[in-house]
Amino acid sequence: MMDLVVQQADVREIKVKLLLAGGQSATLVLAPDHPLLARLFAAVAGEAAISNTSVFQIPIEGGRASLTFPAHRLVGVITDPAVVVRGRTDTPLKAGVAIETQATAAMATASTVPDSGTLVRHPIVQIDDFLTDAELARLMEVTLWAEPRFKPSPLSSYRADPDHRQSLMIAAPYKVSELMLGKIRAIMPEVMEQLRIGAFTVGKIDCQITANVDGSYFKAHTDAGHDGPIKRVLTYVYYFNRDPKGFTGGELRIYDDELRNGKFVATESFQIVEPRNNSIVFFNAALMHEIMPVVVPSKQFSDARFTVNGWVERA
Numbered sequence: 001m002m003d004l005v006v007q008q009a010d011v012r013e014i015k016v017k018l019l020l021a022g023g024q025s026a027t028l029v030l031a032p033d034h035p036l037l038a039r040l041f042a043a044v045a046g047e048a049a050i051s052n053t054s055v056f057q058i059p060i061e062g063g064r065a066s067l068t069f070p071a072h073r074l075v076g077v078i079t080d081p082a083v084v085v086r087g088r089t090d091t092p093l094k095a096g097v098a099i100e101t102q103a104t105a106a107m108a109t110a111s112t113v114p115d116s117g118t119l120v121r122h123p124i125v126q127i128d129d130f131l132t133d134a135e136l137a138r139l140m141e142v143t144l145w146a147e148p149r150f151k152p153s154p155l156s157s158y159r160a161d162p163d164h165r166q167s168l169m170i171a172a173p174y175k176v177s178e179l180m181l182g183k184i185r186a187i188m189p190e191v192m193e194q195l196r197i198g199a200f201t202v203g204k205i206d207c208q209i210t211a212n213v214d215g216s217y218f219k220a221h222t223d224a225g226h227d228g229p230i231k232r233v234l235t236y237v238y239y240f241n242r243d244p245k246g247f248t249g250g251e252l253r254i255y256d257d258e259l260r261n262g263k264f265v266a267t268e269s270f271q272i273v274e275p276r277n278n279s280i281v282f283f284n285a286a287l288m289h290e291i292m293p294v295v296v297p298s299k300q301f302s303d304a305r306f307t308v309n310g311w312v313e314r315a
Helices: 035-045 102-110 133-145 174-195
Strands: 002-006 014-020 025-030 055-060 065-070 074-080 083-087 118-120 125-128 168-171 202-205 208-212 217-221 232-240 252-260 263-273 279-284 289-291 305-314
Touching: 002 035, 014 035, 035 055, 035 074, 125 174, 133 174, 133 232, 133 305, 174 202, 174 232, 174 279, 174 305
Parallel strands: none
Antiparallel strands: 002 083, 014 025, 014 074, 055 065, 118 252, 125 279, 168 208, 202 305, 208 305, 217 289, 232 279, 232 305, 252 263, 252 289
């Protein structure tokens, strides 16, 4: 449970800006004790009381129209004046499910200077030692055996574009996908909590093996998709390589956003994720990201930067 504390005395109304997935926004004016305000914050915090199937239907324009959106599309709330979220024990909510995260703290700052270009750095989860030594050895063996089957990686249009992306890939063999997807599904609750997103029912999980050989790269892009319903919620990347490592480069850049006019706009600042052997990374599929060029001095396939990667979809 949570309490909302308005950081200004004798306030009769609060300006509330809703930030929706895809960069859309809407602004409301609510009384401080309006129950809708608490429900909106609960949805952002991922509280169980607001399920991922809940739908908000909010009267606007004096009741002449209504704003309707699913709860899982709400990614942030900006209030003016500021509203502090506290648990019923009068302490801030824990970071795993709370409003006080890096991204939402930046949004809260923006509420005092609306539309000022506030930088938003999104959370990322990287887990080391994801596979056992035996599982990792078997994965490497299967990957090297399948070298003749690797083809140039396509873009979302299912055609290769070497000006935008260069790498090789195959659909993960059944044994690999069975292993990886079982482990990924098992840790989804923990990952959702650490990424500070509302819990959702996991649907399809894509699984492919990518070989970033000498000269590979992938220019800035998002994985959310543009055709049909947007179901991809998370991107995952599992890194593995031979020991000793035979490549340099291949870092993952995840770009920050800037809040301008109620919309997220990609910036030139970024976080860097190192491709650590036997680690897996999760992040929001809608974030702009880029794979830096890979250098393999030996030019050998076996020395490439390998990944098992894909997307976690909402059911």
